Amino acid sequence: MNLPADSRAVHVRAPGKINLYLGVGGRQTDGYHELATVFQAVSLFEDVTATLADEITVHTTGPQAHDGVPTDDRNLAVRAAKLLAHATGYRGGAHLEIYKQVPVAGGMGGGSADAAATLVALDHLWQLGLTLSELHELGSQLGADVPFALQGGTAIGTGRGDDLHPALATGRFDWVLLTSSRGLSTPEVYARLDSRREENSLIFPLTPEVPPVVLQSLRGGFPEDLAEALHNDLQAPACELRPELADTIRHGVVAGALNAIVSGSGPTVALLCGGADEAAAAVERLREAGLRGQHVHGPVHGARIMNASPHDE
Ligand code: ATP
DSSP: OOOOGGGSOEEEEEEEEEEEEEEEEEEOTTSOEEEEEEEEEEEEEEEEEEEEESSEEEEEESTTOOTTSOOSTTSHHHHHHHHHHHHHTOOOEEEEEEEEOSOTTSSSOHHHHHHHHHHHHHHHHTTOOOOHHHHHHHHHHHOTTHHHHHHBSEEEEEETTTEEEEOOOOSOEEEEEEOOSSOOOHHHHHHHHHHHHHHTTOOOOSSOOOOHHHHHHHHHTOHHHHHHHOEETTHHHHHHHSTHHHHHHHHHHHTTOSEEEEOTTSSOEEEEESSHHHHHHHHHHHHHTTOOEEEEEEOOBOSEEESSOGGGO
């Protein structure tokens, strides 16, 4: 049956991300830090299905749905919907049904993926016809990771992380994710980094840059090279706040990963593997050690309209 665009449920899928490199500069007067990062979108997705309604409401289901996700105006998807309505003068509402697979407060940008998916879904549902760059502009007002969730692939992010340039990546990279049921607060991890730098008078670049070796290894497409280039300035503070992360990293390397890195502000740990078979073997070894690893790959697409409902695919 062919329904008119505005009466159909619009389903958009947006990816979670891993930071392959994350350099953090000094804290600025507005509280933000200058970043130099490389994002890769991975095959762990958020599905947002939007339908017309009088108000803007949200409901979350799926393996990562839990009480930590607000359902009021603090929810990033609700904020995205309200911002879009405000920016375009649209006067109606929508119900947003989120199927959550990206861990909450896991350092994988799940809330940002929800916001990106909502912008794309409502632009279609409300027939607004915004350009991608207009959606990017609205996305960056919602959070530094939202533009990347719209774009996907592999990209360099500078400024607050939202000034994006695509990075050339050859082939696919296989990752095993070790997620945690308890999230880490991003501001707390940054605050710990700042205080350690201050206490120890550490020297760091105010405006960090992505080292060329990271981009060369992505272009070359060899996971062994990328494994050596992985780096995250937030890893040490995240491990201080959550000491068991050091064990998780060690388990990952013992299970056969080429290297392990905390993604973003953590606590998700991403294990880079030599290929799909190696990742499957690592998942099995981790299972024997009592840990649940999830095999994903990257790069994948950014927020994209899907035709069917998420559960029919
Ligand atoms: P980032 O690294 O981008 O700060 P993250 O991936 O570590 O984020 P998110 O899952 O995006 O973490 O959410 C961080 C916090 O934002 C959550 O603890 C929650 O209170 C709030 N939040 C608001 N909207 C959402 C949403 N749609 N999904 C998940 N959390 C949300």
